[in-house]
Structure formats: structure tokens, C-alpha cells
Amino acid sequence: MVILVALLLLVSVNGFAQEARTGTNAASELLIPVGARYIGMGGAPLAIVSGIDALYYNPAGLAFSDKTAYGMVSQMNYIADIDVTYAAASVNFEGFGSLAFAIKSLNIGEIDITTVDAPDGTGATFSPQFMTVGLSYAKALSDRVYVGTTANLVSETMDRVKASGLAFDFGVQYRGVGQIDGLSLGLAVKNVGKSMRFSGTGLIRQTDLLVGDRATSPTEIVAQADALPTSFEIGLKYTLTVDDK
Numbered sequence: 001m002v003i004l005v006a007l008l009l010l011v012s013v014n015g016f017a018q019e020a021r022t023g024t025n026a027a028s029e030l031l032i033p034v035g036a037r038y039i040g041m042g043g044a045p046l047a048i049v050s051g052i053d054a055l056y057y058n059p060a061g062l063a064f065s066d067k068t069a070y071g072m073v074s075q076m077n078y079i080a081d082i083d084v085t086y087a088a089a090s091v092n093f094e095g096f097g098s099l100a101f102a103i104k105s106l107n108i109g110e111i112d113i114t115t116v117d118a119p120d121g122t123g124a125t126f127s128p129q130f131m132t133v134g135l136s137y138a139k140a141l142s143d144r145v146y147v148g149t150t151a152n153l154v155s156e157t158m159d160r161v162k163a164s165g166l167a168f169d170f171g172v173q174y175r176g177v178g179q180i181d182g183l184s185l186g187l188a189v190k191n192v193g194k195s196m197r198f199s200g201t202g203l204i205r206q207t208d209l210l211v212g213d214r215a216t217s218p219t220e221i222v223a224q225a226d227a228l229p230t231s232f233e234i235g236l237k238y239t240l241t242v243d244d245k
Helices: 051-057 059-063
Strands: 002-016 069-077 083-093 097-107 129-140 145-158 161-175 183-192 231-243
Touching: 051 059, 051 069, 051 083, 051 097, 051 129, 059 097, 059 129, 059 145, 059 161, 059 183
Parallel strands: none
Antiparallel strands: 002 231, 069 083, 083 097, 097 129, 129 145, 145 161, 161 183, 183 231
16 A cells, blocks of 8 residues: 655745735735635645646646646635636647637626715726636656746726736746756746736816816826735745555
8 A cells, every 4th residue: 555645845935026015006906815725735736736726826837737728717705705617628739839818707796986076986897808818738848847837918997997917927837847857846937027007088187277268178097006016936845755555
């Protein structure tokens, strides 16, 4: 009888590429994890995640799959009555690598519209639309080294303003580090891209100021550009085989 004991350094080290900006980063939906199995592991399976589940954690793991095609659909009740819908599909092409497509959508529900003149609400509502569409590619460079990348198109719409941007993930998995069976290393740089800024007619305001003998034209408020939640993560896994003989 052989007992396999997986010793996972689930303290996947997070090194943020910018200073901590809790609550002020753009595209926070990129940080919402998927997959019950790996959420239960504390979101740190960088070195072991494989197949379609790897799209969020480490795209390199997409190449480590024994299935030609795979798909998944999930629905999660998130905080503050927010629902997260996620769907993904992947195809493995022999000699070329693996391709995958994923879409994540947040259903936040209806929110009352308030204004300066009606702070308790105008009676109208709006529903924010947060969506991420991703395309991934991964390939095995050898029987031990796997690499992968993901390009995410992020779109956020709230009433009459909208922001969009591109976020890129890059990942590497090295299985059998130092010729040691059971020792694996995972590296991932996630959410790399330009800052996002909201714009739209919802930021245009009429003023009562006069310039000379005429009223000023409508004024557009320029929103602050917020950085993506870029991170660098490292994970290490060691599987110890214990023989009871």
C-alpha cells in the first residue's frame, strides 16, 4: 500500500507590482476566483492546477491535460447579493498546444439612481454590467516545463459611463524541479495592462457659471485612471510517497 501525501505550499506568495491600493484598483472582478476545488485550497494551486481550471490561477496549467476538449459552466453567489456566472471551453491540438475561451459576468442587480438634487433617489434604477472575456494559449515545452498566457478584455458599464481595457496573464509550471519527482514550481504574473478610466455622458454636467455675457458650455468631468490589480505569484508543491512496508 502506498500513501500519497501532498505537501502544498499554499502560501502562494503574492508580490504586487504596485503599492497596495485596496478598493481603488480597476477591474476588481479579475480577482474573483473560480472553481470550487481550488477556492477550497485557498486559491494557491499555482504549481499543480491543470486543464481548464488553470485559466484563472496559472494559464500554463492549461497545457497539462489529457482531454482533447473540455468545458465548464458555473454560477456562484458572491458577497452583497452579487452573482458570478462563468463559462469556459478548451481544445487541445496535438503538436500546437491548447486554446481556451472564457467569459465571466457579474450580476449586481438594480441600484437606485441618486443625484445632488435627489439624494434619496430619483425613482429610477440602473444595473451595472461587469464582464470579462478571455482567450488563452498554453504549450508544453518539454515533459516538465509548461508555459501559458491569457488576454482578458474587461468591460465595465454603470448607467451612462463605461470603462474598458486589456489585462494579460503569463504563467510557467515546472514539474520535477531539480530532477526531484513530486516537486513542482508555479509562477504567474497576472493582470498586466494599462490603467482604466471611466468616460461617457454620465460625466457631463451643466454649469450656471457665466463667462462674460454668455453661459459656459457643458463641462465633462475627467475621471481618475485606476491601475489594474497586477500581481506576481509563486507556488511550490511537493508530493511525498510513503510506503508502509
